[in-house]
Amino acid sequence: MFETFVLLTLLVLACVAVFSDNLRRSIIFLGAFSLTIALAYLHYSAPDVALAEAAIGVGLSTIMYLVALKKVSVYDICYVNEDVEVFDDRQINEIMNSIVRPLELFVERTEEIEPQLAYTNRSLEAVMREDDHDCMIHRKGNLTYIYGDTTDQVFQDIVANLNEIITDIEDIRVIYRDEVTLDGTD
Amino acid sequence: MAQTSRIFHAVRILFAVLGAAVVLFLFLNHSEQLDTPLMDYFTDDFLGQTGAQNSVAAIYLNYRVFDTLFEALMLMVSVMEVINVSWANKHAEQYRFEKDDFNRKNNSEIVIRMVGIIYPFVLLIGLYIIINGHVSPGGGFQGGAVLATALITRYLVYPNFDLDLHVLEKLEKFLFLSIVMTPVLYVFMQLQPADTTLTNQIYLVAMNSLIGMKVFSGLSIIFYRFVFYEGR
Numbered sequence: 001m002f003e004t005f006v007l008l009t010l011l012v013l014a015c016v017a018v019f020s021d022n023l024r025r026s027i028i029f030l031g032a033f034s035l036t037i038a039l040a041y042l043h044y045s046a047p048d049v050a051l052a053e054a055a056i057g058v059g060l061s062t063i064m065y066l067v068a069l070k071k072v073s074v075y076d077i078c079y080v081n082e083d084v085e086v087f088d089d090r091q092i093n094e095i096m097n098s099i100v101r102p103l104e105l106f107v108e109r110t111e112e113i114e115p116q117l118a119y120t121n122r123s124l125e126a127v128m129r130e131d132d133h134d135c136m137i138h139r140k141g142n143l144t145y146i147y148g149d150t151t152d153q154v155f156q157d158i159v160a161n162l163n164e165i166i167t168d169i170e171d172i173r174v175i176y177r178d179e180v181t182l183d184g185t186d
Numbered sequence: 187m188a189q190t191s192r193i194f195h196a197v198r199i200l201f202a203v204l205g206a207a208v209v210l211f212l213f214l215n216h217s218e219q220l221d222t223p224l225m226d227y228f229t230d231d232f233l234g235q236t237g238a239q240n241s242v243a244a245i246y247l248n249y250r251v252f253d254t255l256f257e258a259l260m261l262m263v264s265v266m267e268v269i270n271v272s273w274a275n276k277h278a279e280q281y282r283f284e285k286d287d288f289n290r291k292n293n294s295e296i297v298i299r300m301v302g303i304i305y306p307f308v309l310l311i312g313l314y315i316i317i318n319g320h321v322s323p324g325g326g327f328q329g330g331a332v333l334a335t336a337l338i339t340r341y342l343v344y345p346n347f348d349l350d351l352h353v354l355e356k357l358e359k360f361l362f363l364s365i366v367m368t369p370v371l372y373v374f375m376q377l378q379p380a381d382t383t384l385t386n387q388i389y390l391v392a393m394n395s396l397i398g399m400k401v402f403s404g405l406s407i408i409f410y411r412f413v414f415y416e417g418r
Contacts, residue, residue: 047323048240048324048325048328051324051328055331055332056331059331059335059338059339060334060335063339063341063342063409064409068412
């Protein structure tokens, strides 16, 4: 029973790690896979191998992969919604299928860059002033704005394919940050 | 063209299925029962012969110590290769690691505090695994990997390049020499003061410590090379 459970978990974790859309998630699943296979080694009475697997697989290689991922390009998207009082999982789940997942998939698959999303309820001006995001999605009431630079090739691609990426929201306005001066009223 | 490639495809699949069927057939019909002379030899009296209470340590430090030498050589060669590759595209000496690179604001507060708490325990368990390797599961390789992991978590908290990698590289080569010399003198040439359990255990602890130090320095070199000399 225990054996079957561990082996099935291994299979599931391996599949999830391979088919995951996000590289960072893949790495975490790979770490979980290593931990489970260490448990399996322990079950087959090989504690020495389990120890080596736990040290190498969970510790070393996970950190190594994470550092490697940090060195490849990351596309930084910020989702700004000032109407939300506290950003928690519920709000993120609401926009998960309409905005987050399609955008992540597009950046990951088509542009082959690692997407990274941040969520905030601070005001747009503060975010723009203090942080340096590649792309920002601003939600204000029923209106959706998407901010980016004209020189940013990835952002141009996103804008060009916006109709296919985000199908749920019909009316999205694109604002190029380097062409428009923001006077604080927008 | 498409037709032929489809036929080739079918033939390939057919061959794969046939091969799998043959292997499975042979595997399932193989009923020869072999004795276990090697297992008996290794597990009968390893405590008396080698002084190790852990049969795995008895095998890799005494019965099959020749294999261990080549494993150590393999690690050293891979370290040398990593150094070589990371030298190829960057002028290592021109790299500067300035103090301003280090910015504590970028690091997660949770990670810093947790690593600070866990760090001494990780070091302790690494040393325990190395020194107690001949009694309990573990040994030089596992303990060295745990120690290297501790050093690497230090990078997560304090990403500065203040280690002298040249010293570590020299140390690793010197340790490899010691790892080769110790079993050659002790096991192969039997230059031992007395063939008692105590001397055997001293040999095992010494070998485990040497291997642990070597694995620790090797993995640390690979990691720090990778982090500071590769990419951006």
